[in-house]
Amino acid sequence: MTSPGNSAILQQTAALYRRRRLVDRLMTGVMVVAVIVAVVPLFFILFYLLKEGIPGLSLDLFTQEPNRPGKEGGGVHNALVGSGIMVGLALLIGVPIAVGTGIFLSEYGQNRAGSFIRFFIEVMAGIPSITIGLFVYSLIVANQSGLLPVMGHFTAFAGALALAILLVPIVARITEEMLLLVPRSLREASYALGAPRWRTVLRIVLPTALPGIITGIMLGLSRIAGEAAALLFTALGNQFFSTDINAPMDSIPRRIYVYALGPYDYWHEQAWAMSLILVATILIISLVVRALFGSRVTVRS
Amino acid sequence: MTTRDLSRPRRPSSLQNRLQLGDWTFRTLTGLAGLVAMAVIVGAFYELGSQAWPAIKHGGISVLWDTSWNPGRQEFGVGVFVIGTLITSMFALVAATIIAVLVSLFLVEVAPGYISRPVSYLIELLAAIPSVVYGLWGIFVMGVFVRDHFGPVVVSTFGWIPIFDGTPLITGLFSACVILTVMILPTVMAVSRDVIAAVPRSQREGLMALGATRWEMIRLTVLPYARSGVMGAAILGLARAVGETLAVTLVIGNSVRIPDNIFSPAYTMASVIANQFPEATGLHQSALIEVALILLAITFIINIVARLLVWKVTGGHRAVVQE
Numbered sequence: 001m002t003s004p005g006n007s008a009i010l011q012q013t014a015a016l017y018r019r020r021r022l023v024d025r026l027m028t029g030v031m032v033v034a035v036i037v038a039v040v041p042l043f044f045i046l047f048y049l050l051k052e053g054i055p056g057l058s059l060d061l062f063t064q065e066p067n068r069p070g071k072e073g074g075g076v077h078n079a080l081v082g083s084g085i086m087v088g089l090a091l092l093i094g095v096p097i098a099v100g101t102g103i104f105l106s107e108y109g110q111n112r113a114g115s116f117i118r119f120f121i122e123v124m125a126g127i128p129s130i131t132i133g134l135f136v137y138s139l140i141v142a143n144q145s146g147l148l149p150v151m152g153h154f155t156a157f158a159g160a161l162a163l164a165i166l167l168v169p170i171v172a173r174i175t176e177e178m179l180l181l182v183p184r185s186l187r188e189a190s191y192a193l194g195a196p197r198w199r200t201v202l203r204i205v206l207p208t209a210l211p212g213i214i215t216g217i218m219l220g221l222s223r224i225a226g227e228a229a230a231l232l233f234t235a236l237g238n239q240f241f242s243t244d245i246n247a248p249m250d251s252i253p254r255r256i257y258v259y260a261l262g263p264y265d266y267w268h269e270q271a272w273a274m275s276l277i278l279v280a281t282i283l284i285i286s287l288v289v290r291a292l293f294g295s296r297v298t299v300r301s
Numbered sequence: 302m303t304t305r306d307l308s309r310p311r312r313p314s315s316l317q318n319r320l321q322l323g324d325w326t327f328r329t330l331t332g333l334a335g336l337v338a339m340a341v342i343v344g345a346f347y348e349l350g351s352q353a354w355p356a357i358k359h360g361g362i363s364v365l366w367d368t369s370w371n372p373g374r375q376e377f378g379v380g381v382f383v384i385g386t387l388i389t390s391m392f393a394l395v396a397a398t399i400i401a402v403l404v405s406l407f408l409v410e411v412a413p414g415y416i417s418r419p420v421s422y423l424i425e426l427l428a429a430i431p432s433v434v435y436g437l438w439g440i441f442v443m444g445v446f447v448r449d450h451f452g453p454v455v456v457s458t459f460g461w462i463p464i465f466d467g468t469p470l471i472t473g474l475f476s477a478c479v480i481l482t483v484m485i486l487p488t489v490m491a492v493s494r495d496v497i498a499a500v501p502r503s504q505r506e507g508l509m510a511l512g513a514t515r516w517e518m519i520r521l522t523v524l525p526y527a528r529s530g531v532m533g534a535a536i537l538g539l540a541r542a543v544g545e546t547l548a549v550t551l552v553i554g555n556s557v558r559i560p561d562n563i564f565s566p567a568y569t570m571a572s573v574i575a576n577q578f579p580e581a582t583g584l585h586q587s588a589l590i591e592v593a594l595i596l597l598a599i600t601f602i603i604n605i606v607a608r609l610l611v612w613k614v615t616g617g618h619r620a621v622v623q624e
Contacts (some may be wrong), residue, residue: 005341015536020514020517021514022515023514023516024515024516024517027516027519028407028411028515030403030518031403031404031406031407031411032407033403034399034400034404034407034408035403035404035420036402037400037511038400038401038404038424038490039420039423039424039488041427041483042423042424042426042427043444044438045430045434045435048438048441048442049438052441063333072603078489078576095335097334098334099334100331100333100334100335101331101334101335101338102330102331103331103334104328104331104334104335105335107328107331108328108331108332109335109569113332116339117335117336117338117339119608120338120339120341120342121338122604122608123333123338123342123600123601123604123605124338124342126537126540126544126600126601126603126604127342127345127540127544127597127600127601128431128543128544128545128546128571128596128597129544129546130544130546130571130574130575130593130596130601131345131349131544131593131596131597131600132345134349134574134578134589134593135341135344135345135348135349135593138348138349138351138352138590139344139348142352165341168337168338168341169338172335184320186600196323196324197324197327198323198324198326198327198328199323201327202327212609222429225431226430226431226432226433226434227431227432228431228432228433228547229432229546229571230574231549232575232578232579233578233579253431256433256434256437257433257436257547257551260433260440260441260551260552268441270442271437275431275433275434275437278431278434279429279430279431279434282429282430282431283426283429286426286429290422
């Protein structure tokens with residue numbers, strides 16, 4: 001049993017095993033380092049948002065209009081209202097289309113037509129927002145045909161339309177998924193009572209999936225609330241307070257962009273404060289959604 | 302015959318028609334909503350194409366590699382922007398994929414649930430931060446760090462290598478690369494985590510039963526099995542990196558010059574649009590819309606390739622839905 005050759009082999013095997021185990025531990029260590037590298041930026045960003053953003057928070061920020069450039073003080077009331085109006089209008093335009101798409105995909109979409117539409121939804125989700133902005137610019141702002149009163153100039157409507165285009169794929173995908181989660185037995189109970197398919201969907205399936213669909217809408221909302229690139233050449237921006245959807249309108253993300261590029265310290269301070277408000281809003285939505293519906297869905301910008 | 306009549310009573314035909322009409326209407330309406338997605342993409346190609354047409358006629362196909370962009374002299378070669386986009390998004394792609402795969406392996410293979418769930422959530426939160434906030438942070442925090450601390454160290458250590466021999470500023474290629482890496486990390490991670498989790502348990506158990514260590518099991522079964530899915534994840538990240546606009550515009554320095562070191566200011570396709578479109582007119586504007594059209598085409602192709610790869614692995618679209 002203990003011939004010299006045999007023990008040499010044993011020694012070799014033991015050495016080999018030690019090396020294999022070392023490599024295994026080394027790679028586990030590398031993975032842990034990667035996790036730290038991946039998580040650290042988040043903490044840095046949140047830390048600086050709080051550190052730089054809190055000093056800029058004031059009542060004026062919420063209630064005052066921007067001063068002329070260079071004059072300290074003032075607020076971003078117009079941008080807050082503008083963001084609210086455009087996001088609201090984008091929801092009005094986008095949600096019916098997105099929910100309709102989701103219904104079609106879940107109810108009638110287990111075939112070639114469904115795959116076809118699903119493919120375009122996926123592609124739509126991947127278009128860069130600046131490209132969507134220029135598309136809406138060409139379609140509405142640069143359109144001199146006068147077909148619609150909102151055409152031919154920069155308008156809040158164009159901004160809302162661009163945001164709606166960003167919103168649709170997000171909400172449509174989540175709606176489809178949520179509708180597919182509704183138990184078959186509920187539909188069958190409705191069919192058994194003689195209800196046609198469309199009434200079953202509207203009266204049984206949609207209400208059952210409603211919390212999930214609302215989640216999807218909130219996620220979409222937090223995605224478009226932070227969007228600036230799609231608004232640059234559609235809603236443009238506005239130094240003054242405006243609620244006219246047929247005129248240029250300001251928004252929080254665009255104002256952050258402008259102030260970040262600008263030369264004044266108080267602009268930078270206000271940009272940090274606006275970023276803090278924006279990120280806090282988005283994170284609160286995300287946490288609420290997660291607390292209510294678990295980890296199946298996530299927010300993204 | 303009578304039994305059949307009893308079990309399936311014949312409904313009045315008018316009611317039946319009404320029911321069918323209701324279903325038909327419902328199906329048509331929701332189907333039309335679904336077609337909006339197609340209309341948007343076709344419409345975008347058409348609208349951008351027609352607005353870009355003067356520039357396309359002016360410059361032809363050679364603008365793609367022509368590097369002379371000078372609106373004053375009516376020269377609209379987009380080569381410089383293509384180079385800037387390629388460098389930044391390739392850097393981000395490689396760095397984010399390596400980190401994302403290691404993190405995914407940690408989450409799926411190593412960490413217990415009470416660690417992996419919060420960690421995935423934290424990384425997913427990176428995706429919730431708006432692009433302009435990344436840009437703001439990139440200028441005032443990261444850019445300053447690169448200029449004052451990281452850059453000088455790199456230049457004094459590796460300065461003998463030409464691509465590291467530059468003047469670190471707040472804005473430049475390097476800052477853009479880092480910001481993009483952080484921004485696409487959650488996208489790549491979410492998908493690669495799903496494809497790695499989709500590797501069948503039996504594959505892992507087979508290797509463990511043969512006495513493999515965990516890393517050997519990962520290297521020999523998990524990685525080969527998940528490879529094309531991870532490629533799909535990486536390409537989805539690439540699509541995001543290529544189209545990312547404002548964060549990059551804020552930190553890349555915006556200079557129409559072929560970058561010669563990692564700290565040079567540069568331009569990407571998306572950032573030149575954001576930066577120059579406001580004051581562009583005529584052919585200049587048309588050329589910028591042509592850049593947007595190229596971006597649209599690139600992301601269209603990238604998305605097709607990525608989705609084919611991810612579909613192949615996960616056998617459906619479910620894995621991508623959470624992306």
